Amino acid sequence: MLIPDWRLVLRKAWSVRLGIAAAFLSGLEVILPFFSDSVPPRIFALLSFVTVCGAVWARLVAQRSMHENDPR
16 A cells, blocks of 8 residues: 555655665666676665665655645
8 A cells, every 4th residue: 555645755755766766776787797897896786875875864854845835
């Protein structure tokens, strides 16, 4: 079951944005070695790790854009 405001969360939550970026970096980590040896090994794994840590942090921090119309 989805949360009631899932569309708002999908559009504005930094945790979602960073999660998508981490997924993109993970994909690059798998694909890029087939095309180029110029990228240092494990760079995308490191960037993905940092992005996931940022997503976890963003999930815990209150985000103003998520509560613009909240009467609280």
